[in-house]
Amino acid sequence: MDVYLQQEDIQPDGKRIDKVTNLGNPIAFLKGTDPNDKRIFLISAHLDSRVTDVMNRTLFAPGANDDGSGVSAVIEAARILSRSSFPASVIFVTFSGEEQSLIGSKLLADKAKKENLQIEAVLNNDMIGNPKAGESGEINNRILRVFSEGLPYVELDKKAIGIRNLGLENDSESRQLARYIKEIAEQYIRGLEVKLIYRNDRFLRGGDHSSFISQGFPSVRLTEYYENYDHQHQDVRVENNKQYGDLPEFIDYNYLKRNVAANIAVLASLAKAPSKPERVEVMVKELTNSTSLQWEKPKSGTPAGYYILVRETDSPVWQKKIFTKELSTKIPLSKDNYIFAVQSVNQSGNLSVPVIPGIAR
Numbered sequence: 399m400d401v402y403l404q405q406e407d408i409q410p411d412g413k414r415i416d417k418v419t420n421l422g423n424p425i426a427f428l429k430g431t432d433p434n435d436k437r438i439f440l441i442s443a444h445l446d447s448r449v450t451d452v453m454n455r456t457l458f459a460p461g462a463n464d465d466g467s468g469v470s471a472v473i474e475a476a477r478i479l480s481r482s483s484f485p486a487s488v489i490f491v492t493f494s495g496e497e498q499s500l501i502g503s504k505l506l507a508d509k510a511k512k513e514n515l516q517i518e519a520v521l522n523n524d525m526i527g528n529p530k531a532g533e534s535g536e537i538n539n540r541i542l543r544v545f546s547e548g549l550p551y552v553e554l555d556k557k558a559i560g561i562r563n564l565g566l567e568n569d570s571e572s573r574q575l576a577r578y579i580k581e582i583a584e585q586y587i588r589g590l591e592v593k594l595i596y597r598n599d600r601f602l603r604g605g606d607h608s609s610f611i612s613q614g615f616p617s618v619r620l621t622e623y624y625e626n627y628d629h630q631h632q633d634v635r636v637e638n639n640k641q642y643g644d645l646p647e648f649i650d651y652n653y654l655k656r657n658v659a660a661n662i663a664v665l666a667s668l669a670k671a672p673s674k675p676e677r678v679e680v681m682v683k684e685l686t687n688s689t690s691l692q693w694e695k696p697k698s699g700t701p702a703g704y705y706i707l708v709r710e711t712d713s714p715v716w717q718k719k720i721f722t723k724e725l726s727t728k729i730p731l732s733k734d735n736y737i738f739a740v741q742s743v744n745q746s747g748n749l750s751v752p753v754i755p756g757i758a759r
């Protein structure tokens with residue numbers, strides 16, 4: 399595993415950067431063993447933390463949950479996964495300057511775009527250890543939320559109409575990744591439910607995955623079910639007998655452990671799987687009540703076969719999978735009533751992310 403610091407002097411922007419600042423993103427790169435496999439899976443969190451005034455750089459800002467919890471997921475994933483080898487590569491990164499408006503993640507996302515890196519999944523962990531809702535005191539330490547965009551941000555100008563015409567508003571690559579996370583995490587982590595939130599992030603709020611979304615990389619935000627605003631972006635203080643501030647004592651470590659384990663299971667599963675099938679297409683030459691699909695072998699890895707995923711158009715998640723060893727199939731279900739996708743699977747059952755078919759011309 400290579401470890402390095404991505405560094406750059408960031409110029410003042412008149413907003414949240416008031417002087418030239420040397421910013422650093424610590425990165426660990428676990429190189430894949432298959433030279434033909436260009437895929438990269440990335441896990442991230444952010445290093446910086448803040449108090450009430452986002453410009454205050456001196457006050458004690460422990461940031462135990464925001465985002466010490468996410469950083470622990472990145473470090474633990476690196477510790478565990480670096481003992482194994484995978485055909486695909488994995489990047490572990492903790493960003494600087496998230497609270498200063500996603501500065502560090504933007505640096506890496508822009509670089510990845512420029513260098514044409516094949517990043518196929520970004521799992522951004524931001525606050526995954528707090529179990530308790532601030533106001534009501536309600537506790538939920540079983541559910542991990544995964545936020546993913548619906549309409550793909552980068553394609554909206556050119557392709558929005560195409561997406562609309564095929565009824566694929568709910569099928570961005572980020573959304574496919576989110577569904578994949580739910581399937582794998584619930585399969586491996588006892589007692590954890592993954593709640594898919596069909597939005598890019600919380601209402602009017604942001605996170606580092608959005609830097610990657612802006613460059614077209616499939617990205618999601620993983621976050622706790624409830625947020626506690628007394629322990630987020632607050633000066634550490636006691637007021638009316640109430641403790642404010644992002645302190646370690648407010649983390650639920652068993653909840654955090656399950657959420658970290660979910661990340662590791664998903665990364666390992668993605669990095670072991672063959673890459674996704676290429677040129678997945680649906681045939682539209684004839685009007686029929688069945689659906690014919692065709693695809694090509696993945697660019698890397700050895701698939702044992704393929705799953706055709708099926709769901710009704712109003713179902714949020716895949717409902718059925720059909721296995722085949724062939725590179726085409728005919729399914730007795732109408733493409734008008736169902737949505738399909740194809741994914742590769744290897745001998746041990748590791749699954750690629752699913753691909754929504756394009757139109758065969």
Ligand SMILES: [Zn+2]
Nearest residue numbers: 464465524525
């Ligand atoms: Zn955060």
